[in-house]
Amino acid sequence: MIFSGMLIYWAYDPYRIGLGSITLFHFFPNWFYDFTGIGQQLALGMALHFVLAWIFAINGLAYVIYTLVSGEWRALAPDMNSFRDAIQVAMHDAGFKVPLPPQGRYNAAQRLTYSAIIVMGGFSLLTGLAIYKPAELSWLTAALGGYEWARWEHFWLTMGYAGFFLIHIAQVIRAGWANLRSMVAGYDLVDSHE
Amino acid sequence: MSKTPEQELKERTRRSLIGLGAGAVVVVAGAYWIKDQPDADEIPQALRGVLNFNEKVVRAALFSDRHLTKTYPASAIGKLKKNGDFGMEDKIDEAAWRLSVGDKTLTLADVQTLPKVEETIDFKCVEGWSTVTSFAGARLSDFTAKFAPGGSSAEYVGMQTPDKNYYVSVDMPSAMHPQTLLAWEMNGQPLTQDHGAPLRLVMPVKYGIKNIKRIAKIEYTNTRPPDYWEEQGYDWYSGL
Numbered sequence: 180m181i182f183s184g185m186l187i188y189w190a191y192d193p194y195r196i197g198l199g200s201i202t203l204f205h206f207f208p209n210w211f212y213d214f215t216g217i218g219q220q221l222a223l224g225m226a227l228h229f230v231l232a233w234i235f236a237i238n239g240l241a242y243v244i245y246t247l248v249s250g251e252w253r254a255l256a257p258d259m260n261s262f263r264d265a266i267q268v269a270m271h272d273a274g275f276k277v278p279l280p281p282q283g284r285y286n287a288a289q290r291l292t293y294s295a296i297i298v299m300g301g302f303s304l305l306t307g308l309a310i311y312k313p314a315e316l317s318w319l320t321a322a323l324g325g326y327e328w329a330r331w332e333h334f335w336l337t338m339g340y341a342g343f344f345l346i347h348i349a350q351v352i353r354a355g356w357a358n359l360r361s362m363v364a365g366y367d368l369v370d371s372h373e
Numbered sequence: 374m375s376k377t378p379e380q381e382l383k384e385r386t387r388r389s390l391i392g393l394g395a396g397a398v399v400v401v402a403g404a405y406w407i408k409d410q411p412d413a414d415e416i417p418q419a420l421r422g423v424l425n426f427n428e429k430v431v432r433a434a435l436f437s438d439r440h441l442t443k444t445y446p447a448s449a450i451g452k453l454k455k456n457g458d459f460g461m462e463d464k465i466d467e468a469a470w471r472l473s474v475g476d477k478t479l480t481l482a483d484v485q486t487l488p489k490v491e492e493t494i495d496f497k498c499v500e501g502w503s504t505v506t507s508f509a510g511a512r513l514s515d516f517t518a519k520f521a522p523g524g525s526s527a528e529y530v531g532m533q534t535p536d537k538n539y540y541v542s543v544d545m546p547s548a549m550h551p552q553t554l555l556a557w558e559m560n561g562q563p564l565t566q567d568h569g570a571p572l573r574l575v576m577p578v579k580y581g582i583k584n585i586k587r588i589a590k591i592e593y594t595n596t597r598p599p600d601y602w603e604e605q606g607y608d609w610y611s612g613l
Contacts, residue, residue, distance in 0.1 A: 222607045223415075229427055230420055315431065315613070363386060364382065364386040366382055368382055
């Protein structure tokens with residue numbers, strides 16, 4: 180999905196981090212396009228994107244329905260304390276001497292992030308539809324701020340996933356094998372206190 | 374003998390990893406299966422198939438003559454760039470230009486006998502940019518009713534430039550959309566040759582690639598006429 184999106188974005192790539200005439204980073208520099216081989220493939224990118232979008236939407240919908248029906252959402256949805264606890268978790272992970280708050284299957288930072296990712300996925304779908312059919316779904320495009328804003332939002336949501344992915348992978352590596360095994364198998368061994 | 378917890382966990386981890394690995398193999402194999410298919414106009418057949426399926430979904434579930442694209446005040450008009458000159462490499466003698474429709478040959482004055490409609494719309498390029506632009510001309514639906522009676526019962530409209538180097542085909546519902554114009558003015562001025570003088574197609578329900586400039590011939594047909602950018606790998610429908 181992200182790869183085909185990049186093939187599309189290449190054809191018109193106006194986004195940057197900067198202010199006025201000062202650009203700190205342009206998405207994306209030519210060396211990046213050269214390195215990845217992205218470029219001159221708009222038609223293929225669009226075709227792939229509008230095929231994979233079905234899988235993205237159906238998979239996301241199935242996940243949300245399963246999580247709601249099974250009750251698994253309880254382990255995932257943030258609660259009243261999550262915002263406060265998440266800051267503690269982040270400080271602890273960043274190396275500050277802050278005690279970890281009690282947690283269930285997911286800690287507060289995970290609850291917030293993983294829930295946010297699902298909401299972002301929903302917005303990716305909506306902003307995508309708003310760019311895809313701005314005439315037939317003009318109400319949706321208008322609700323998201325118009326055609327150009329919808330494309331901007333669609334892009335930055337994707338940058339959000341990229342940031343999430345990098346931190347996620349780094350944290351998994353830090354947490355070690357037992358944690359990775361529990362992610363894959365769904366189980367871990369803990370000493371019982373009988 | 375029952376397994377120890379360690380053995381049980383090892384077993385479950387093994388099963389999960391095999392499952393993950395199998396999933397990865399299926400995804401990679403699927404990607405290669407798509408990639409190795411014969412192309413249908415520059416993109417793999419399977420992708421073309423889904424684009425055609427998407428077209429059916431959109432036409433059945435979304436498209437409506439009553440869905441008008443957003444219009445803008447004159448103050449929002451930007452500077453529309455010329456983005457290609459396929460079919461328009463040479464200058465054209467506008468006085469000698471004629472439009473061919475069926476067995477009729479029309480002058481611009483003939484087309485201008487139709488009610489003039491002006492609209493300021495966001496012209497959207499398949500590349501991703503868009504520019505608010507004002508166009509004036511006749512509705513293609515009015516044109517069809519007057520110069521090609523019965524034409525609207527065909528499935529497709531095909532158009533081409535005088536040199537036949539650029540050509541598009543459009544589904545009839547989009548062609549008959551009230552915002553689809555045969556335009557001779559842009560931003561209050563007669564069309565320049567860069568923007569398709571003497572007569573161009575403007576249809577805000579489609580990407581710019583369908584908005585053919587310098588039209589020389591219009592045909593109404595039930596067999597889909599060729600389409601320049603479909604042959605380059607783009608979605609034929611390209612509807613917005």
